[in-house]
Amino acid sequence: MRAEIITIGDEILIGQTVDTNSAWMGQLLSSNGISIFRTTSISDTKDEIIAAVDAAMQRSELVLMTGGLGPTKDDITKHTLCEYFDTPLKINQEVLERIEAFFAQRNRPMLEVNVQQAAMPEACTVLPNKQGTASGMWFEKYNSILVSMPGVPYEMKGLMTEEVMPRLQKRLNISAIYHRTLMTQGIGESFLAEQIADWEDKVRAEGFGLAYLPNLSTVKLRLTSPRGEEDATRIEDLFQELEERLPVHVFGRDDVMLEEAVGNLLKDKGITVGAIESCTGGELSAKFVSIAGSSAYYLGSLVTYTDALKQKMVGVQKETLVKHGAVSEQTVIEMAEGGRKVLDTDYAIAISGIAGPDGGTEEKPVGTVWMAIASEQGTQTRCLHLGSNRSRNIQITVQHALNTLRVKVLAEHA
Amino acid sequence: MRAEIITIGDEILIGQTVDTNSAWMGQLLSSNGISIFRTTSISDTKDEIIAAVDAAMQRSELVLMTGGLGPTKDDITKHTLCEYFDTPLKINQEVLERIEAFFAQRNRPMLEVNVQQAAMPEACTVLPNKQGTASGMWFEKYNSILVSMPGVPYEMKGLMTEEVMPRLQKRLNISAIYHRTLMTQGIGESFLAEQIADWEDKVRAEGFGLAYLPNLSTVKLRLTSPRGEEDATRIEDLFQELEERLPVHVFGRDDVMLEEAVGNLLKDKGITVGAIESCTGGELSAKFVSIAGSSAYYLGSLVTYTDALKQKMVGVQKETLVKHGAVSEQTVIEMAEGGRKVLDTDYAIAISGIAGPDGGTEEKPVGTVWMAIASEQGTQTRCLHLGSNRSRNIQITVQHALNTLRVKVLAEHA
Structure with a gap:
């Protein structure tokens, strides 16, 4: 099956937004044996939409379109599709109720523009959007399928996984690669x-x-x-x-995230964990909490960004800080061991480093990160030497911390 | 001037690579008054390249193409362009010398495939690539310009800024949008x-x-x-x-991030801040720390994910938790006020909620989030009613917390 993607929106063309939707859809489709042979980004004007849609419908059996829907802008795309598929807009009662429920749940007033989001082309199959107020639309013409979805990534992803892929799989009897x-x-x-x-x-x-x-x-x-x-x-x-x-x-x-793999291991072994973070500023803790059900093993953390809080909250000795500095093996050992007692967890991970882009010295350049993991069996330390990109350094440090914890837990709970 | 972009490469279509080149070029061109009205990604086959190039050349006065060049793959694109522009390939002496110098400088052996990179279509103007061995090519036909560049981002960027833009500016007498x-x-x-x-x-x-x-x-x-x-x-x-x-x-x-705007405000006013997080698990703290120089105003946080740590670390009363629950106005007030003392900051933000996807009750459905901000002037609370997507709830809560802090600081430090 030949498929192509059309993304609508000036924000992509002028480079204010990077088009990650196409990449995500490309991955999903190709892993299901559908090959994308073209993606096109166009501006949200009637002429451009008609030209791109018509060319695509004649070339491909499946056209996935994102963007150009939403309370302030869905006029053009929806009306243009109505014109192209020669069908009128009509308020869809089911969609209207879903939109009403959406606003009621969030305690927010519903405006006339939102009511208009329930106006759907009569000829399309409406694909319910559980994440927002702009519904997906499934059209067929010339033996080709066109699906129009909102451009907000998580809304598009919800529609793709819950509505579009199941329909495609049924229709096409896909023999998945x-x-x-x-x-x-x-x-x-x-x-x-x-x-x-x-x-x-x-x-x-x-x-x-x-x-x-x-x-x-x-x-x-x-x-x-x-x-x-x-x-x-x-x-x-x-x-x-x-x-x-x-x-x-x-x-x-199969794409399990490291924080999920570690969480499952901790849950299986009945182990609790906490963190004492400095340069990662809560990012490691947030990774634990990002997994639903993390309260089974993650108890809490201390973000001791200042030296004063390192002393006050987890009892790092003033002499240690003076003699070795906040970014040192000695300091992270005291952070991990002190923090483990305060948080009352089986394992405690401490991290202190120079995330950058500035703040390094000759002896400890930007990207130097110390971590320690304390458990009943002992404390293990590790030093990373990373680059100067702050956000990358934080992300990489968190991944190394999670994996080091995983290996230590496996060794101590065989 | 109407312009469009064509990117060549299967890695983009199957989503293995996100197309950031188009966004970068879109920004550069639109800030120079050239409007991109379409970008297309295609696979590197002769038929697809000819079809896309021909349609683009007839529609647009400028076609920028990236990808499909390089030692292991430039055959198809270069030969296809020769065919389309009806011109032979010929070794270009200047290009050959540049490639030889490139390898000599890096002390690396030069292979036959690299020699072939000096074979250029006779009809094009060669654009020298200072960052690599694949030259840019500038063609003209039907009063339109086609520029072919390698897809490696920094090579493309070098060619765009040093060769393509100066030529375009001279040619077009551009007035910037x-x-x-x-x-x-x-x-x-x-x-x-x-x-x-x-x-x-x-x-x-x-x-x-x-x-x-x-x-x-x-x-x-x-x-x-x-x-x-x-x-x-x-x-x-x-x-x-x-x-x-x-x-x-x-x-x-102009695209300032909220955490950056808040950080600048705190720094300007000489105010310190800390957080006491439950359902956001450190994400708010990590947002503060994501900004370089945040140690000027951000001191630290407590991630009190369990009730026990809420009591132990910041002194939330047991009766409060029993009577009102962890997700309540009373609890976040005690978290914020207790945490502000422990962390010794001017402002303290406390957050407790049900991030989902499960764990809600009829009275407190998933997506219920309480926050409190304590300062010398008093404590302000706020309740959010969000959806059931855990990661979204956490992200939105953090944004609301940052903005609520911003407004409170502005009111109290006019």
């Missing part, structure tokens, strides 16, 4: 490739596709079988082989 | 549009373009002048008018 992903952390792409060169030769000889997908300190290994699900067992065997070879780096399968 | 952005928080797109309907009519009557760009609880208002920078003062006046009308919602200009 089968692929699975092995998640690794803390090993660079080229280094990983070198370590598993023989394994890679083997899987390629067996006809599998292999892709390295790096992101921050995580590299996903995606193995694709052209033969479909019959290869499931073989892929699992191949993944287990890597897992045994790289136990420190392999943390999961 | 001028736009500025006003940032608002905590007011929905449709509600905002209603409140400023008269202002919107006025600016449109004056010939300005206006766009609403919503994201979470922020809406950006983008005002565009077709007349260029001469409208700078008028736009500033128009923005000030809105700022006076909506002081609670307008927090800045």
